[in-house]
Amino acid sequence: MANISSSSSTSAASVAERFSWYCALFLLVLLLLDCSDPDESELPIQMHQITERVNYNNKKKVCDEIYVVEKGETLHTISEKCGDPFIVEKNPHIHDPDDVFPGFVIKITPNVSLSGGVIGGSLASLLYTASQHYYRFKFSLVIGIQGVESSSNHQQQHLQKSNNGDLHRLTLSKLFVFGDSYTDTGNIRKSVSSSWKLPYGITFPGKPTGRFSDGRVLTDYVASFMGIKSPIPYRRRMMKRKSVRYGVNFAWGGTGVFKTLVSAPNMTTQIRLFQRLIHHDRLYTQDDLASSLALVSLAGNDYGAYNARNGSAQGLRGFIASVVKQLALNLKRIHDMGVKKIAVTALEPLGCLPQNTVKFSYQKCNGSLNMAVNFHNLLLQQAVAKLNNETKDSAFHILNLYDAFMSTFKRHGNHSGGSILKPCCVGMKQEFSCGSVDETGKKQYRLCQNPHSAFFWDDVHPSQAGWHTVYAALQASLFQLYP
Structure with missing residues (x-):
């Protein structure tokens, strides 16, 4: 009976997987059709506009591969900004696409066009929207077939059965x-x-x-x-x-x-x-x-x-x-x-x-x-x-x-004319260190001009950039x- 139940569950999951992919594809087609214009006479103009948009995005600085979320940002805005519509799929630590916060770290993999540049923001946004519809629809579908409930803290608890059934x-x-x-x-x-x-x-x-x-x-x-x-x-x-x-x-x-x-x-x-x-x-x-x-x-x-x-x-x-x-x-x-x-x-x-x-x-x-x-x-x-x-x-x-x-x-070796081994914050004399002040409260340390360019913060510890x-x-x- 345990094997039959397991087989049935696997079959249901497989059906859900295939069906959800079909639905995701259908959603993407609808989105593409919604964005298209039936007037074929305007097609060359539209293609020119798309090309211009891609060329413009190719000139923009690509986001760092390791991206730190800033205040007010969402996965949608980051996807559009960085040209990566598949952020959720490539970051398994993201449990809820709607729950990101300043300081949250994600991996960015910008998509590349046929000419080697980053895809345009509109297309990235479109693909991101489709992928989110897919993930939310897939999650809802699996809940409906298998009776799974989301946890109270809104994190999707991914479960896997081991050989002994635990x-x-x-x-x-x-x-x-x-x-x-x-x-x-x-x-x-x-x-x-x-x-x-x-x-x-x-x-x-x-x-x-x-x-x-x-x-x-x-x-x-x-x-x-x-x-x-x-x-x-x-x-x-x-x-x-x-x-x-x-x-x-x-x-x-x-x-x-x-x-x-x-x-x-x-x-x-x-x-x-x-x-x-x-x-x-x-x-x-x-x-x-x-x-x-x-x-x-x-x-x-x-x-x-x-x-x-x-x-x-x-x-x-x-x-x-x-x-x-x-x-x-x-x-x-x-x-x-x-x-x-x-x-x-x-x-x-x-x-x-x-x-x-x-x-x-x-x-x-x-x-x-x-x-x-x-x-x-x-x-x-x-x-x-x-x-x-x-x-x-x-x-x-x-x-x-x-x-x-x-x-x-x-x-990195030497950068900006200095050594990467040099700390940003050092004491002015041997008896002082970063953060030291004298009896009058006067600073007894020197600070580099740009902590963001320094690997080491003080004599022992890396900076945030480090x-x-x-x-x-x-x-x-x-x-x-x-x-």
Whole structure:
């Protein structure tokens, strides 16, 4: 009986698929007929107008492949602006075409005419409208045949049957973040961090929020890719309790897997806080966790603390092995709680951070440091492969920050007469840093003219533009999170 039911369901879905395509084609024909003029004498004039429109659009600047939605924009206006009528089809993280917001990130693939240019705005708009009719009609048709109801939060929960008949949600609807300043969006306290002082946050949202950048950081881009708002920092969860529906950010700037130089929860403690929200506060169910993504960042604070404590060069390899071992234990612990997808960052090229290239006038990276980073990343690859082999569900994925950073450096090299390794915001003297002021409140830092052209914001952290570039390089890895 189970097989008959499954076959019947498959047949119904197949009928719905074919019928909806026919209807979509019919809708497109109607739209084309509606836009046409029966007077054949005007056809040459119309063709000339279409050609002029295409030529005009060919001269316009094509939208960036990785596009950040701005205030007031909709998928319809973006489709017309960028010449891409198939935005929904090519962005699986879009759950509802009517629900996009400023900061939402999408992939743009402009359509090309026979002459090699971008298609005209009118045609793009027409195709977009037809595609939306198709998707909405198809969704309604499947609801009618299979009795599926949309979820209360207006996100289409895509379901897939596994071999044992269980239903698994393919939509990742919550994000839980663990780590350090590369992912912290406001946990670190104002009294201990310059990230709560100007000029941090000047690009987004226009004021300091605790992010170690002029704007968005990795967490924001991953959340946007998922089609959700950035999860609320753990320390602010009680102020906006409704916001925990997107997940929680437990990351604290300056921390690592072990105790570092800052007094803040390390990764083990962050995971314990997460466990408390699940078992004590009961904020999340096992279904919630099964449709969630954990983002785990380790940007090297453990190694900074090792050097500050006069760790020896001879003992570094052993220390790296212990860091990766603890990181792997943390990843497994998160998975054992019920989170089905976990993305962990590879270590970025520490030898290319401005704090390590200043002695080279920001002209080259420190090769010795990057060799140590490569050893860390090799051990991480081995640890993740072992975890995936043990769990049998390919739950663990690496976001390769090292390659993302290095590919950007090689691609851009020197720009605008300066080095890409040079930060936008630096202290005027060695004892000062970005955001520093003297006892009179006078600024003791220098700011570049255009933060949008700088990869690094300060001595350690990328700018929003830098993270945008890194995010673009991570697209393929992020798409692998979706089965």
